[in-house]
Amino acid sequence: MKNIAYHFFACGLCCFLSGCSNPQPQQALQNHLNKSMAQSTPSQTQNSPEQNLASFANISCDDIQNPQYQQAVLNAINVIRHQPQQCGKIAYSATHSLKWNNQLQTSSTAHALDISQRQILSHVGRSGENLRARIKKTGYKGGGGENLATGQSNLKQVLENWLALSPGHCDNLMKPQFKDYAITCVRNDVTHRTYWVQHFGTGKTKNEFRFFICFNKM
Secondary structure (H helix, E strand, C coil): CEEEEEECCCCCCCCCCCCCCCCCHHHHHHHHHHHHHHCCCCCCCCCCCCCCHHHHCCCEHHHCCCHHHHHHHHHHHHHHHCCCEEECCEEECCCCCCEECHHHHHHHHHHHHHHHHHCCCCCCCCCCCCHHHHHHHCCCCCCEEEEEEECCCEHHHHHHHHHHHCHHHHHHHHCCCCCEEEEEEEECCCCCCEEEEEEEECCCCCCCEEEEEEEEEC
């Protein structure tokens, strides 16, 4: 398995990696949420944030949108944030927990559906929207961050890749300015390849936007 990380830090246009396809995004988003809610039986919903990240290996891409997994999914990011992390040259101390945000879930799900249909990793949506526009569209107030990835099969793998493959992804995971959080994973209907979108939010305090891609070539 070969891992390649693409790094972006911007307030505007980032990397664009070609694309195609079309279906109606709103209907596709609703269909995906309905399908996800009907799938899977959660195996862990009340785990302590201090548990080892390895315990999240059994949460697959298909489980991520199931609301019954929401607490376990949130615990996973906080396992990382509750420990000191070295992100490139920056040493982060353990920091506060993130809380789940439904508006960020809406923006991350819409973008995951978009990039999975086009089979690309890009911070620019089909209609030209960047992260700022996607988050604002949901009514969320404040700045944000975005990590993208493709090819990972479970929550543990994608979080470990984001931590290890670049300081930029790691920064987003550890930034104390971030308060709110959501993550989405979607499979392409034909190739079944996974596409992960992680959104962070600052709340009303900051308007900085940070975008990073993590590509896991299988």
